[in-house]
Amino acid sequence: PPVDKGVDYAQYFCTYAFLYHQKDMLSDRVRMDAYFNAIFQNKHHFSGKTVLDVGTGSGILAIWSAQAGARKVYAVEATKVAEHARNLVKANNLQHLVEVIEGSIEDITLPEKVDVIISEWMGYFLLRESMFDSVICARDRWLKPTGVMYPSHARMWIAPIWTGLLDQKLGQYHLAMDDWHNFAEETNSYYGVDMSVLTKPFAEEQRKYYLQTSMWSDLKPNQVIGTAAVIKEIDCLTATVADIKEVGSKFSSSISTENTKLCGFGGWFDVHFRGRVEDPAGQEIELTTAPSVDHGTHWGQQAFLLHPALHVSKGDHLSISFFMDRSKENHRLMEVEVECDIQQYSGKPLKTLKNKYYIE
Amino acid sequence: PPVDKGVDYAQYFCTYAFLYHQKDMLSDRVRMDAYFNAIFQNKHHFSGKTVLDVGTGSGILAIWSAQAGARKVYAVEATKVAEHARNLVKANNLQHLVEVIEGSIEDITLPEKVDVIISEWMGYFLLRESMFDSVICARDRWLKPTGVMYPSHARMWIAPIWTGLLDQKLGQYHLAMDDWHNFAEETNSYYGVDMSVLTKPFAEEQRKYYLQTSMWSDLKPNQVIGTAAVIKEIDCLTATVADIKEVGSKFSSSISTENTKLCGFGGWFDVHFRGRVEDPAGQEIELTTAPSVDHGTHWGQQAFLLHPALHVSKGDHLSISFFMDRSKENHRLMEVEVECDIQQYSGKPLKTLKNKYYIE
Ligand SMILES: Nc1ncnc2c1ncn2[C@@H]1O[C@H](CSCC[C@H](N)C(=O)O)[C@@H](O)[C@H]1O
Ligand SMILES: Nc1ncnc2c1ncn2[C@@H]1O[C@H](CSCC[C@H](N)C(=O)O)[C@@H](O)[C@H]1O
Numbered sequence: 001p002p003v004d005k006g007v008d009y010a011q012y013f014c015t016y017a018f019l020y021h022q023k024d025m026l027s028d029r030v031r032m033d034a035y036f037n038a039i040f041q042n043k044h045h046f047s048g049k050t051v052l053d054v055g056t057g058s059g060i061l062a063i064w065s066a067q068a069g070a071r072k073v074y075a076v077e078a079t080k081v082a083e084h085a086r087n088l089v090k091a092n093n094l095q096h097l098v099e100v101i102e103g104s105i106e107d108i109t110l111p112e113k114v115d116v117i118i119s120e121w122m123g124y125f126l127l128r129e130s131m132f133d134s135v136i137c138a139r140d141r142w143l144k145p146t147g148v149m150y151p152s153h154a155r156m157w158i159a160p161i162w163t164g165l166l167d168q169k170l171g172q173y174h175l176a177m178d179d180w181h182n183f184a185e186e187t188n189s190y191y192g193v194d195m196s197v198l199t200k201p202f203a204e205e206q207r208k209y210y211l212q213t214s215m216w217s218d219l220k221p222n223q224v225i226g227t228a229a230v231i232k233e234i235d236c237l238t239a240t241v242a243d244i245k246e247v248g249s250k251f252s253s254s255i256s257t258e259n260t261k262l263c264g265f266g267g268w269f270d271v272h273f274r275g276r277v278e279d280p281a282g283q284e285i286e287l288t289t290a291p292s293v294d295h296g297t298h299w300g301q302q303a304f305l306l307h308p309a310l311h312v313s314k315g316d317h318l319s320i321s322f323f324m325d326r327s328k329e330n331h332r333l334m335e336v337e338v339e340c341d342i343q344q345y346s347g348k349p350l351k352t353l354k355n356k357y358y359i360e
Numbered sequence: 361p362p363v364d365k366g367v368d369y370a371q372y373f374c375t376y377a378f379l380y381h382q383k384d385m386l387s388d389r390v391r392m393d394a395y396f397n398a399i400f401q402n403k404h405h406f407s408g409k410t411v412l413d414v415g416t417g418s419g420i421l422a423i424w425s426a427q428a429g430a431r432k433v434y435a436v437e438a439t440k441v442a443e444h445a446r447n448l449v450k451a452n453n454l455q456h457l458v459e460v461i462e463g464s465i466e467d468i469t470l471p472e473k474v475d476v477i478i479s480e481w482m483g484y485f486l487l488r489e490s491m492f493d494s495v496i497c498a499r500d501r502w503l504k505p506t507g508v509m510y511p512s513h514a515r516m517w518i519a520p521i522w523t524g525l526l527d528q529k530l531g532q533y534h535l536a537m538d539d540w541h542n543f544a545e546e547t548n549s550y551y552g553v554d555m556s557v558l559t560k561p562f563a564e565e566q567r568k569y570y571l572q573t574s575m576w577s578d579l580k581p582n583q584v585i586g587t588a589a590v591i592k593e594i595d596c597l598t599a600t601v602a603d604i605k606e607v608g609s610k611f612s613s614s615i616s617t618e619n620t621k622l623c624g625f626g627g628w629f630d631v632h633f634r635g636r637v638e639d640p641a642g643q644e645i646e647l648t649t650a651p652s653v654d655h656g657t658h659w660g661q662q663a664f665l666l667h668p669a670l671h672v673s674k675g676d677h678l679s680i681s682f683f684m685d686r687s688k689e690n691h692r693l694m695e696v697e698v699e700c701d702i703q704q705y706s707g708k709p710l711k712t713l714k715n716k717y718y719i720e
Contacts, residue, residue: 007366019562020569027543029550036551063553084558091557183387190389191396193423197451198444202379209380 003331012129012332017079022058025120028298032060034287035120038150038273039064041283045116045148045275046070054105054119054138055131059085059098061118066097073098074114076105076138105138117143118150123332124216125302126156126232126269127324128359130332133241148279149236151271157290158267159228160253160318165215166263166305173210177203214302214336214359219266219291225257225312228290231322237276247324255316261309265320265338266291268301304338304357315345327358334359363691372489372692377439382418385480388658392420394647395480398510398633399424401643405476405508405635406430414465414479414498415491419445419458421478426457433458434474436465436498465498477503478510483692484576485662486516486592486629487684488719490692493601508639509596511631517650518627519588520613520678525575526623526665533570537563574662574696574719579626579651585617585672588650591682597636607684615676621669625680625698626651628661664698664717675705687718694719 015021025031039046039061047069053062054076062075062085075098077085082102089098101108117139123129139149180202184195231249255262270288275281289299319341327333336357342350375381385391399406399421407429413422414436422435422445435458437445442462449458461468477499483489499509540562544555591609615622630648635641649659679701687693696717702710 004364004366006364007370010367010370019558019565023540023543023562026547032551058558060551060553064551067552084561087557088553088555092554180383183383187386191392191420191424192427193420193448194452195448197447198379198418201444202383205379 008332011330013079016057017081019058019081019084022081022084024298026058026060030289030295030297031120031287034271034273034285035061035118035150036064037283038281038285039068039118041285042273042275042281043068044282045150045279049115050074050112051116051118052076052110052114052138052142054117054135055121056085056100057081057120059088059100061120062098062100063089063092063094065116065118066094070097070116074110075100076108077102078104105134110142113144114142114147115144116148116150122154122269122271122299124299125214125267125334125359126154127244127247128332128334130326132234132239132244135236136239136241139237146276146279148276150273151287152236152274152276152281153272154234154236154269155230155271156232156247156267156269157228158231158249158251158253158265158320158322159224160226160255160262160312161219161223161264161266161303162225162257162260163217163219163223163263163266163303163305165217165303166307166309169210169215169305170307173206176206176210180206208358211305211307212355212357214267214304214357216300217266217303218296219301219303220293221291224266224291225260225262226253226255226318229253229320245326248322250319250321253318253320255312255314255318258314260312262306262312262318262342263309264303264305266301266303268299302359304336304355306340306353306355310342310351310353312342312350313345316350317343317345319343324359368692371690373439376417377441379418379441379444382441382444384658386418386420390649390655390657391480391647394631394633394645395421395478395510396424397643398641398645399428399478401645402633402635402641403428404642405510405639409475410434410472411476411478412436412470412474412498412502414477414495415481416445416460417441417480419448419460421480422458422460423449423452423454425476425478426454430457430476434470435460436468437462438464465494470502473504474502474507475504476508476510482514482629482631482659484659485574485627485694485719486514487604487607488692488694490686492594492596492599492604495596496599496601499597506636506639508636510633511647512596512634512636512641513632514594514596514629515590515631516592516607516627516629517588518591518609518611518613518625518680518682519584520586520615520622520672521579521583521624521626521663522585522617522620523577523579523583523623523626523663523665525577525663526667526669529570529575529665530667533566536566536570540566568718571665571667572715572717574627574664574717576660577626577663578656579661579663580653581651584626584651585620585622586613586615586678589613589680605686608682610679610681613678613680615672615674615678618674620672622666622672622678622702623669624663624665626661626663628659662719664696664715666700666713666715670702670711670713672702672710673705676710677703677705679703684719
């Protein structure tokens with residue numbers, strides 16, 4: 001079904017209109033360093049060139065592009081934050097180079113094609129928010145045949161994890177159900193209404209909320225208990241919407257930690273700034289959101305919980321099939337199915353799991 | 361502008377689709393007792409009668425109406441929770457009396473007019489959510505000329521208050537601004553972009569968020585430091601949408617506490633179940649959300665903060681002008697303007713305050 005623009009604004013864009021939210025992104029040093037280095041260590045991509053910044057927000061990437069020598073920067077932003085971007089550009093004396101355009105990239109037109117498209121379009125687990133659709137639209141309409149994408153490549157990763165979140169969420173789920181049972185009893189005795197028929201749907205709703213909704217986490221490397229696998233690679237220069245609408249992957253992972261608990265899977269992404277084969281980056285920059293001791297990002301990782309947790313040990317083998325699709329109700333959210341066969345090191349099959357998750 | 365139904369669903373109805381949210385309301389004992397008593401202590405209004413429940417949610421009021429002897433109950437609910445209501449009705453053996461209809465009350469039709477309209481339509485500070493519009497629509501279309509409204513009357517109240525929330529919110533606001541200043545400095549030194557032009561709009565945004573958004577509070581009677589005033593009375597049988605779209609009132613209050621601080625105003629409401637003049641309730645029931653030691657409701661009170669707080673004392677006189685309007689962006693939210701002249705007991709004018717608030 002076609003997307004209702006009003007609903008899309010209410011559900012998605014509205015938050016970006018707040019400077020508070022823009023500041024959150026501008027305070028993410030890992031993110032900022034990556035884009036900053038990508039631009040200023042590859043000035044040859046910007047110097048004297050035309051640039052399109054898709055979703056300029058505060059205007060930061062457009063401003064850097066201009067400072068790196070761009071001849072002209074088109075900075076497109078759908079929300080009212082465009083006005084702040086315009087003021088920021090002026091206060092930094094770049095109004096002759098940076099043109100801020102308020103509007104959806106799908107709706108606006110530019111006076112010329114551009115040499116570079118830069119955009120920070122990545123959502124949780126890369127594809128949440130489906131903003132890369134808009135970058136593809138911009139690329140197909142406005143990038144010169146010789147143009148360069150910033151970033152140029154993106155990957156999604158999955159790995160088995162241990163996490164304390166599992167016990168926490170299980171606990172919260174059980175508390176919610178205890179509470180329900182008290183509530184149902186009281187409603188019956190005080191008000192003469194038997195609520196028990198709603199117990200099952202309430203439990204389902206709470207299970208979905210606490211256990212099937214993937215969760216933001218700040219995983220540390222030692223919480224990754226097996227080999228990580230790339231489940232999707234995107235070439236930003238050529239990917240189509242059809243390529244990214246669904247993500248399916250079959251892969252295996254072997255447990256690398258002795259005597260631990262498999263609590264679920266962690267998902268994250270990285271992007272690279274490599275320029276274009278014919279016009280490569282001098283200095284290739286990576287932005288990774290992988291579990292890290294002290295380079296966490298505001299994206300963190302997404303945790304997909306398994307319950308009950310499963311005792312596993314070094315050498316145990318996981319065969320995993322992963323499938324992600326967009327939610328029918330909201331194309332910017334995702335639904336995920338994970339199937340996992342677990343074999344002990346000895347070859348003995350341990351368990352087959354199948355789970356459904358929501359990235360909300 | 362006409363309301364976009366998709367946007368209205370995304371911003372308003374969607375939360376009511378969760379049993380979790382319905383349970384919150386069903387767990388509010390003050391609310392439940394009031395409706396329960398209103399129905400069962402006035403069985404003559406229900407016995408053998410036809411009833412329309414506007415926004416039946418879980419179905420509770422429809423079920424009680426049937427249990428009180430209604431001949432037929434139409435239970436209309438806009439969200440998917442209607443399905444749960446239908447199951448609850450069945451599990452309580454009332455499917456021959458209660459017909460659950462999924463749809464907006466504005467869109468559906470009934471096979472007959474009804475004797476009673478019952479609805480729990482009250483939002484924070486009574487009118488937030490603007491759901492009474494839908495009750496008016498139902499009344500004008502489906503209530504018999506001799507019909508009865510449950511509840512029959514509603515009032516809005518305002519009083520001067522002391523609250524610790526003021527210092528808390530002021531503290532949070534100042535922390536947010538300190539944080540901004542660090543952020544701006546770092547962005548300048550690390551990334552060569554001068555953010556200072558955004559300091560003012562950021563401060564405005566944060567001030568709106570922390571200090572101008574009315575806040576849910578659980579006020580105790582001793583936090584009410586002056587006389588409370590009724591600023592609006594609604595007769596549910598006759599009120600029109602025009603009557604409730606805007607609420608304006610000029611009133612005065614005298615401080616009743618020695619040496620205290622005026623931290624703002626508290627707003628709450630009550631509703632009454634009086635039946636109809638020609639067909640009155642045998643037992644008049646009140647549901648109040650006023651500050652209370654141990655009869656708090658999930659509505660609490662709305663606090664409108666004043667800063668800086670003002671030292672006042674017994675006998676000081678406040679002349680207040682209050683004006684509430686619907687927000688242009690979302691007709692279910694409100695904007696409020698308060699003007700307040702403060703005179704000391706001696707007659708000496710102390711201060712004139714003017715403030716704008718958002719009920720979000
Ligand atoms: N289709 C579209 N057209 C225009 N702007 C869009 C868009 N989709 C998303 N955006 C905007 O893209 C921004 C993504 S967040 C990144 C902001 C900024 N480039 C920075 O790096 O700090 C948001 O401000 C959002 O409102
Ligand atoms: N115009 C409309 N048509 C139908 N249902 C509506 C409506 N406006 C609001 N509602 C529903 O009205 C309910 C209000 S909450 C009250 C629920 C229930 N009567 C109880 O007392 O517990 C919500 O479930 C909401 O979805």
